[in-house]
Amino acid sequence: MSGTRKTLQAVIVGAGPAGIRAAQTLAAHGVRPVLLDEAARGGGQIYRRPPAHFERPASALYGTEAARATAVHAALDSIAERIDYQPDSLVWNAQGGLLDVLHGPTQTTRSLPYGQLIVASGAADRVLPVPGWTLPGVYSLGGAQVALKFQGCTIGSRVVLMGTGPLLYLVAYQYARAGTRVAAVLDTARLADQVAAVPAMLTQPATFAKGVYYVGWLRAQGVPIHTGVRPVRVLGSERVEGVVWSDGAKEHALACDAVGLGYALRSETQLADLLGCRFAWAPLHRAHLPERDAAGRTSVASVYLAGDGAGIMGADAAEWAGERAALALLADQGVAVDAARAQALEGKLAHLQRFRQGLERAFPFPTDWAAHAPDELVVCRCEHITAGQLRETVRESGADEMNRLKALTRVGMGRCQGRSCGVAAAEILAQATGQPVERVGRLRGQAPIKPIPIHLQAASQATGGAS
Structure with a gap:
């Protein structure tokens, strides 16, 4: 295996479930990959690891997922000596076999060459704005979860959570368990939709049971859950004071001091875009996503995708996809791998598709x-x-196309690079032009994919780096 180490320049972007399992697989085959992660500690969003001095037990942080979170963290710790793990490292551009990386603690940037690349960039909140969403006290559901996991605090003392998706109920459960008063859960999905989806969701009975438990526990604690709603506006002048929502017949007002908002998740695809990966419309995800085969291979040689960055499938699927992409990378480089294991992983991922379809329903x-x-x-x-x-x-x-609209209005040109507004802007454009949303295109990825200090980008350009 010593020869393998010399010939492979494997780099993994993202130390969530997919990236960690990919690194573990490569290390098991004698490859020493570079593992880059924007966060200070590995685990990704779903298993976000608190600071080392944080003393809350895993059961309090991750609930029913504590064992899985602990296992993923342990996997990363176990290979620490066999990988080049670089936390606090933001990959802000990619081109010509190089990654431009900002190292947070030192505020320096450098170019890192790669021969083989696994992108495990994960997901972010899918947000649809509502009047008043710019008030202090309005957070995405993911942001509300980060505050609880990483900082041990909540976004308010009387919180309304609204939108739709499994994360809506998970965050409500986590907040209520932490002692926060959850004033209401406002779900835009109808109860009839959820009942109709039960047969498909029963293909993953353990996961389905967790969801049923969360809802049942919330109701038992007296948390109001309203389905089939339409958020109307967030109330307040200096900060959040309440929300107004409609049940289709009339509007209701509810006092609160914070709001968590989100409509499931969307894939982080900017890096795949900069790498030149081919995209296609994915109806299940209502998004344009980079194409990949069952093993994670993209249209660009030696570039692989794994996890939610290529389509929202959840943490279990991310682990399987990370391992599968690493096996594909190794096989493509002539390294012997367990073909039966690779096939089994693809089978697990394919089986999960029906459950994912059930969630969308x-x-x-x-x-x-x-x-x-x-x-x-x-x-x-x-x-x-x-x-x-x-x-x-x-x-x-x-x-009638998103990048044209961006050029004319500057929508998506700010700090978020369209992460917060891109989905909503595309929906507005589709409605205004009377065409399906898949026809209006997608915002193209631009470097830097996240904000970096301007003097560092200027220095990069001066030395012939990325622009």
């Missing part, structure tokens, strides 16, 4: 959101672009 995307979005709604917080401005630009210019 249980928690469907609110396709009528754009029709209800008022003109004064701020869609892009960074550039303060409203839904009305987007519609007016469409009327005046005839723009």
Whole structure:
């Protein structure tokens, strides 16, 4: 295996479940990969690891997922001597066989060459704005979860959680268990949708049982759960004071001091875009996603995808996909791997597809959101672009594609690079032009994919680095 170490320049981006299992697999075959992660400690969002001095037990942080989280953390710890693990390292660009990496503690950037690359970039919240969402006290569901896991605090003392998706109920459960008053869970999905999805979700009975338990536990604790709702607005002047929601017949007001908002998750695909991976529309995910085969191979030689960054499938699937992508990388480089294990992993991932379809049926995307979005709604917080401005630009210019709309309005040009506003802007554009959302395209990835100090980017350009 010593020869393998010399010939492979394997780099993994992301130390969540997918990246950790990929690194573990490579290390088991004598390869010493570089594992880059933006966070200070590995685990990803789902198993986010608190600071070393944080003394809350795993059961309090991860609930029913404590054993899985502990196992993933232990896997990373066990290979520490056999990999080059670089936390606090943001990959902000990729081109020509090089990754541009910002090292947070030192605030320096450098270019890292790679021969083989596994991108395990994970997912982020899918957000649809509501009037008042720019008030202090409004968080994404993922942000609310990060506060609890990483900082040991909650976003408020009387919290409303609204949107849809499994994360909605998980965060509600975690907050209520932590002692926070959850004033209500407001789900845009209908109860009838969730009941109809039960047969498909029973293909993963343990996961389904956890979801049923969360809902049952919340109801037993007296947490109001309303389904089939439409969020109307967040109330407040200086900060959040309440929410207004509609049940289809009338509007209801509810006092709170914080709001968690989200509509399931979306894949982080900017790095795959910069690498030149081919994209295609994925109806199940209502998004354009990088193409990959069952093993994780992309349209770009020696570039592999694993985990939620290539399609939202959950933590279990991310672990399997990370291992499978690593086996594909090794096989492509002539290293002998366990073919039966590779086939078994692909089988597990394929079997999970029906469950994923069930989740989409249980928690469907609110396709009528754009029709209800008022003109004064701020869609892009960074550039303060409203839904009305987007519609007016469409009327005046005839723009019918996202990057054209971006050029004309600056939507998606701010710090978030379209992460927060891109989904909503595409829905507005589709509604304004009367075409399916898949026809309006996607915002192209641009470097830096996340903000970096401007003097570092200037230095990179001066030395011939990425632009």
